[in-house]
Amino acid sequence: MRIFTFMRPLYKDYANGAKTSYMTLKVYTFIGRLIRHIPDKHFPMIRYAGLFSNRWKKQYLAQARTALSLPESDESNENTKSLWAERQTDYTGINPLQCPNCDKPLTFVGYFFGNWNPLQHLFEKAGKDPTIAVALLRPG
Known part of the structure; x- marks a missing residue:
């Protein structure tokens, strides 16, 4: 069994004449005492005091x-915080919410997460099998 020794600077042992004390514990005892300070999963914490x-x-x-x-x-x-589009325009000189070809405003359609391919979406809209789009993008 391993033994762990540490200094406790935040506490003075006044029974020893206010000297800084050292404590030697077994590792499992130390971990057990440390875990006691971790709050339960749904314990309400007062953060903004x-x-x-x-x-x-x-x-x-x-x-x-x-x-x-x-x-x-x-x-x-x-x-007066600027909007995301204004910051991007100032940084790049290009408005991200405007079409670079026709200068018309772009419309948000949605997010694509994971392995979803936008080409699959177009195939579904056209009434075709979306797995064809995946097969078209595979190399070889």
């Missing part, structure tokens, strides 16, 4: 900015 709670966030962030000598945040930038 203290500094990150909505009630106090602006006040605490303003205090933190002044303490760190950072400039005030410009809240107008948060409200």
